[in-house]
Amino acid sequence: MLGAVETSGDFAVFVARVAFSLKRGVRWDVMGPLLVEIGFRSIGVVLFTGCFIGMVLAVQAHMQLAAYGAATRLGQMVNLSVIRELGPVLAATMLAGRVGGSISAEIATMRMSEQVDALACLGVSPIRYLAVPRFLACLILVPVLTVFANFMGILGGAIVATEIHGIEPYHYWQHASESVDLWDHLMGLIKAFFFGGSIGLISCYVGLNATGGARGVGIAATRAFVVSFLTIMVCDFFLGLFFARITPTMSRLLSGGGP
């Protein structure tokens, strides 16, 4: 219990140091290659995941809706689920494993081989040089990759609905476009933004505090994924509760209906 409180306090100090370092400017020379590397390397897995989320959802939802004679509403169900919930959560989960694990293992290896200490000895802040660019890269890339996942999810769902279940494309897209508004997209992207920040911060923190040689690197990569995944779930729940309260107001505002 005491250990958990101590770790939480230590993590809060780390987050404050990252925030403070942000004020000193961003190291674009470090961040540029990271954006390309993380984004480019993750796009395949995100597209694949997104496509299958949509397809699986279409198969499952069709069974339910067909029983009530509402199969043409499949587009509405698939698209809302993908955009609001499954796209951001599953894209972030994939990236927690793919990117978070890699960030954590890389920094942990640098910690074990004294490269992190070497940075500090050369007058370079490890927080500013290692953690800030990776945190920002995750913060930017998770929402961007979520857009790709959503797109593929919608496409995958549409293919299953129209090609396998034989739903008329006009009806499918008609219901889908009527039910999804700008606020639904924003909800998903705000969630992705929080998920990305959590993945970046947790992975860097775990990597920088790794101990124990080669085994420690493995433990750090696994821990970064597990803690990021749990944080995504908890964050998703509380953001969901919050969005449920403000959705009527936000939808009205964004559709030009006034307060």
Add this chain to the structure above:
Amino acid sequence: MSSGSIPQTDGPATMRLEGVGVTLGDNQILRGINLNISAGQTLVVIGESGCGKSVFLKLLIGLVKATEGRILFQDQDLKLLSENRLMKLRLKYGYLFQSGALFDSLSVEENVAFPMRQQGIHSETSIRHRICESLEDVGLPPSLWTRMPSDLSGGQRKRVGLARALVMQPAIMLYDEPTTGLDPIMTGVINDLILKVARSRPVTSVVITHELRTLATVADRVLMLRPLPRLEPWEPQVAFEGTPSELRQCGLPVVRSFLGGHGIAEITAGSDSSTPDLTHQAEHSHE
């Protein structure tokens, strides 16, 4: 000097430790260390494994914080410096890590250029000139300059680490077990490099070592530490502090037992004879 300002050092730095103690977690590592390190001096720190030598070195550069006492760099208390100011102060230090601690995603040249680029030196001509100067100083052949750290031997990695540490012309050089894991020829080469740096540059040096040959070659003063778990609360952790010749004559049982007969002979041989330049010999043996 106002608290928090970065001390000016045009020459070698002085350091002073006043009643310094370090506790990491539940373990006390260092206790009651009082020490003056004079400008231009080479201090060699010896002692059994686990006596806190590496922690001592990290204390001097602020990587480990003292839990008791204070550490003064040019009369400036390291504890009073903000993290940002401590980072700036560290530019006056050079640190050679036991493993070299080279950045494994950068080539030899890029590793040496790294501190200059980080400190805003953008002139490629100036960077190039200083890379060549530093790598030539440590005797690394140009054929190795474009290699990655993983393609270098242990001795070559340490030489690159030394070149990187020296490129910003530090006022104090810290060496963490510079000869550990090296063959006798390469040990001689690294010892000679430490001596060359101490003699040719305005720099104060602190060397952590297990090697009595290193002590014999480079030391102006010697500090011997003892592991705290073996000491009673009233026993001092510093077993010896003095010159190498005083160490040779020291009759304390704990010092005699650590050095042994062979060790005494090594110190005598090392301090009595001039150390041959083994750089070229080592080049041939490693290529």
